Amino acid sequence: MRLEDYLEGVRTIAVSGHIRPDGDCIGSVLGIYNYIRTNYREIQIKAYLEPIPFDFEFLSGSDKLIRANRFDNTAFDLFICCDCGDLGRLGDSSVYFSNAKKTICIDHHETNGAFADVNYVFPEASSTCELVGQIIDRERIDKKTAECLYTGMVTDTGLFQYNCTHSSTMEFAGFLMDKGIDFSYIVDHVFFTKSIKQLQMLGVGITNSKTYLDGRIIASYVTADQMKKYDAAPKNMEGVVSTLRSVEGVELAFFMYPTEDGSYKVSSRSSTDRVDLSALALQYGGGGHKRAAGFSMDGTDPVLMIDELIDQVRPFFKEEA
Numbered sequence: 001m002r003l004e005d006y007l008e009g010v011r012t013i014a015v016s017g018h019i020r021p022d023g024d025c026i027g028s029v030l031g032i033y034n035y036i037r038t039n040y041r042e043i044q045i046k047a048y049l050e051p052i053p054f055d056f057e058f059l060s061g062s063d064k065l066i067r068a069n070r071f072d073n074t075a076f077d078l079f080i081c082c083d084c085g086d087l088g089r090l091g092d093s094s095v096y097f098s099n100a101k102k103t104i105c106i107d108h109h110e111t112n113g114a115f116a117d118v119n120y121v122f123p124e125a126s127s128t129c130e131l132v133g134q135i136i137d138r139e140r141i142d143k144k145t146a147e148c149l150y151t152g153m154v155t156d157t158g159l160f161q162y163n164c165t166h167s168s169t170m171e172f173a174g175f176l177m178d179k180g181i182d183f184s185y186i187v188d189h190v191f192f193t194k195s196i197k198q199l200q201m202l203g204v205g206i207t208n209s210k211t212y213l214d215g216r217i218i219a220s221y222v223t224a225d226q227m228k229k230y231d232a233a234p235k236n237m238e239g240v241v242s243t244l245r246s247v248e249g250v251e252l253a254f255f256m257y258p259t260e261d262g263s264y265k266v267s268s269r270s271s272t273d274r275v276d277l278s279a280l281a282l283q284y285g286g287g288g289h290k291r292a293a294g295f296s297m298d299g300t301d302p303v304l305m306i307d308e309l310i311d312q313v314r315p316f317f318k319e320e321a
């Protein structure tokens with residue numbers, strides 16, 4: 001598929017991604033935004049996303065992101081949906097999806113239900129950003145677009161570490177490097193620079209952690225009181241679950257923290273395919289990938305909720321346990 005084939009006669013585009021946008025979502029939305037702005041000056045494009053984490057504000061176009069207004073009935077010629085597996089996850093920008101003359105979805109979520117007119121969906125792909133790189137004209141990628149796409153690939157592959165990283169990923173990353181992007185800055189800024197609150201939440205998460213099933217699962221939580229003590233917000237929980245997962249012998253990690261609506265947000269990471277985490281997340285109304293998924297649980301006691309999750313995955317560990 002080539003994006004160009006869908007741009008004939010198109011005068012207005014809306015591009016958007018999932019709620020609580022992550023690096024791949026932001027990178028793909030802004031990558032397309034910058035690419036269209038650079039190469040198709042006659043097309044009017046608007047990019048809709050919920051507020052993005054501070055870490056990604058260095059990306060070109062981030063100051064042009066607009067929050068969707070669900071009472072706005074603008075009918076765009078084309079709506080491009082990035083990194084989003086279902087309409088519900090589009091949040092308020094689903095109004096533009098519904099009203100658009102044509103819709104395209106570019107995504108790599110296992111749970112994607114092919115809900116757009118045109119679906120460019122490959123669950124085995126490293127990132128939506130890599131998929132964007134396959135449908136746009138590589139020769140016309142400018143530095144701004146390259147920065148966005150590189151950032152998304154780096155975040156979704158955990159610095160080219162996860163098994164969703166393919167030689168095609170490295171090849172495209174190398175191509176983007178040649179566009180003159182500051183890849184050292186991107187990696188340091190997105191991966192290694194932490195806020196003090198993030199560091200403190202990491203400390204609490206590590207302290208509260210406990211292993212299960214002979215150390216093959218690790219789970220932890222942060223309570224509302226602990227968040228209050230450090231004046232921490234959900235955005236300060238970034239990186240806790242992957243640190244838990246890094247413990248020797250651990251295959252599967254769960255981390256949970258309370259959200260404003262009274263439920264707990266659960267993040268899960270696995271280093272194997274033993275448990276399909278996207279399927280587990282789906283049971284709780286969430287989503288994600290086989291080895292990384294998120295969902296919400298209702299309850300007040302995180303220890304009991306962790307017990308429930310351990311019971312859910314225990315059968316998958318049975319044969320060797």
Ligand SMILES: [Mn+2]
Binds near residue numbers: 024025108127156
């Ligand atoms: Mn993604």
